[in-house]
Amino acid sequence: MEEGTIIKAKEDLYFHREAVEKLKGKLIQFLRVHHEITIAQFKEMTKVSRKYVIPLMEYFDNRKITIRVGEKRLLRGE
Secondary structure, X not given: OOOOOEEEEEOOEEEEHXXXXXXXXXXXXXXXXXXXXXXXXXXXXXOOOHHHHHHHHHHHHHOOOEEEEOOEEEEOOO
């Protein structure tokens, strides 16, 4: 984490920064086209379980990339 290679998404959940940055790009691209995304859609996009999808979405919310509105996420600032 000190070197910036690993990011902390949750108390006991870490991801490689490069993988998260690629995923962020895909998420932003999806949101620019569709304007919103659900957890199920994000799960389908990432091909990972809800165990990882929910903390990742919360990470993007906390980083002010997305904003949660009900059960959907929107691209913040658009």
